[in-house]
Amino acid sequence: MFENLKAQPADKILALMQAYREDPRDTKIDLGVGVYKNAEGVTPVMRAVKAAEQQIWEEQESKSYVGLVGDPAYSDAMIKLILGDSVARENVGAAATPGGTGACRQAFELIQMASPDARVFVSNPTWPNHISILNYLGMETVPYRYFDSETRGVDFDGMIEDLKTAKAGDVVLLHGCCHNPTGANLNLVQWQEVVDLINAQNLVAMVDIAYQGFGDGLEEDAQAVRLVASSVKECLIAASCSKNFGVYRERTGLLMAVSNDSSQTALNQATLAFLNRQNYSFPPDHGARIVTTILNDDALRADWMAELEDVRISMLGLRQQLADELQRLTGSDRFGFIAQHRGMFSRLGTTPELVEKLRAEHAIYMVGDSRMNIAGLNAQTVPILAKAIVDAGV
Numbered sequence: 001m002f003e004n005l006k007a008q009p010a011d012k013i014l015a016l017m018q019a020y021r022e023d024p025r026d027t028k029i030d031l032g033v034g035v036y037k038n039a040e041g042v043t044p045v046m047r048a049v050k051a052a053e054q055q056i057w058e059e060q061e062s063k064s065y066v067g068l069v070g071d072p073a074y075s076d077a078m079i080k081l082i083l084g085d086s087v088a089r090e091n092v093g094a095a096a097t098p099g100g101t102g103a104c105r106q107a108f109e110l111i112q113m114a115s116p117d118a119r120v121f122v123s124n125p126t127w128p129n130h131i132s133i134l135n136y137l138g139m140e141t142v143p144y145r146y147f148d149s150e151t152r153g154v155d156f157d158g159m160i161e162d163l164k165t166a167k168a169g170d171v172v173l174l175h176g177c178c179h180n181p182t183g184a185n186l187n188l189v190q191w192q193e194v195v196d197l198i199n200a201q202n203l204v205a206m207v208d209i210a211y212q213g214f215g216d217g218l219e220e221d222a223q224a225v226r227l228v229a230s231s232v233k234e235c236l237i238a239a240s241c242s243k244n245f246g247v248y249r250e251r252t253g254l255l256m257a258v259s260n261d262s263s264q265t266a267l268n269q270a271t272l273a274f275l276n277r278q279n280y281s282f283p284p285d286h287g288a289r290i291v292t293t294i295l296n297d298d299a300l301r302a303d304w305m306a307e308l309e310d311v312r313i314s315m316l317g318l319r320q321q322l323a324d325e326l327q328r329l330t331g332s333d334r335f336g337f338i339a340q341h342r343g344m345f346s347r348l349g350t351t352p353e354l355v356e357k358l359r360a361e362h363a364i365y366m367v368g369d370s371r372m373n374i375a376g377l378n379a380q381t382v383p384i385l386a387k388a389i390v391d392a393g394v
């Protein structure tokens with residue numbers, strides 16, 4: 001049997017990480033993998049996470065199973081964090097999942113169960129794992145224009161034109177904030193236009209939100225997903241706690257199925273439980289318990305919010321410093337988009353050849369599509385990167 005296995009394409013980002021580790025140059029800069037790093041290049045455990053873990057260690061009496069959709073207190077706390085008061089709790093079915101990836105996977109399977117002919121419209125580009133999982137499940141994807149390689153902003157006219165080709169029942173996958181890999185985002189007026197189109201054409205919205213608090217703030221970053229949830233007939237929302245709680249390896253996510261008809265919620269909820277049961281039975285609990293402990297304790301929550309805000313502000317500072325440095329070196333504003341982008345990533349918008357040149361000649365590692373992880377920088381490395389970008393002729 002094993003001899004029938006075929007080698008699968010290597011994950012490009014993981015291969016890049018390996019190459020970075022093996023590079024002996026001490027000036028090397030890692031802008032590859034999507035984890036937050038502080039100025040010392042460390043991905044820290046957040047203070048509130050440490051404190052919550054200690055509390056759990058002291059108080060937890062059992063490691064017995066929790067429930068197929070996880071602890072309802074986790075769903076409640078996360079729904080409140082993400083959706084605020086935009087929809088009533090009784091309209092939301094929710095299940096804990098292994099990370100945001102697990103939430104996306106379960107969402108796609110739900111779509112496949114409920115609507116086997118639906119096509120999933122994905123931004124071009126999108127997080128590559130979206131496409132990879134959809135392909136693996138045999139689901140049809142349709143790219144919609146998103147990134148304008150001239151302005152490095154959103155090609156909104158192109159996006160709308162492409163979404164207009166969707167037929168009733170097709171799914172539109174949107175990034176709730178901090179678009180990965182581009183860093184370019186819709187404004188709220190544009191979100192409203194997308195919502196109107198979804199409603200006019202009877203499409204299904206799916207929002208993936210993996211960076212709440214990394215863009216313009218916790219509340220600000222949730223505005224788009226709240227607008228969608230409160231304006232459409234039904235939607236799926238896949239959320240990740242990996243970044244904003246820094247609990248990457250704990251695999252902490254949530255899938256929500258929101259309907260404007262609350263009589264639908266019980267069936268949605270039971271379907272999410274069924275899907276968990278088929279794929280891995282009980283979802284991981286530790287990360288979810290940490291998150292719940294933090295969100296339900298005023299002091300821990302305040303400390304978490306303060307630390308998250310420091311993370312956000314530090315990334316905004318690095319963006320501005322890089323844009324300013326490039327402005328100084330080139331005498332032009334053509335890199336101003338770096339300060340406009342939000343989240344952990346910016347797509348530089350250059351060719352794979354120049355990305356390779358930056359790696360070979362300047363020891364700067366970014367993903368081949370020219371996605372830079374801004375958190376891979378610090379105040380000392382920004383000028384080095386800026387000079388390399390200019391020297392390489394980007």
Ligand code: PMP
Binds near residue numbers: 034100
């Ligand atoms: N969606 C997007 C857009 C992401 O960037 C990520 C993280 N790379 C995820 C979902 C899922 O992250 P995780 O499974 O680690 O929670």
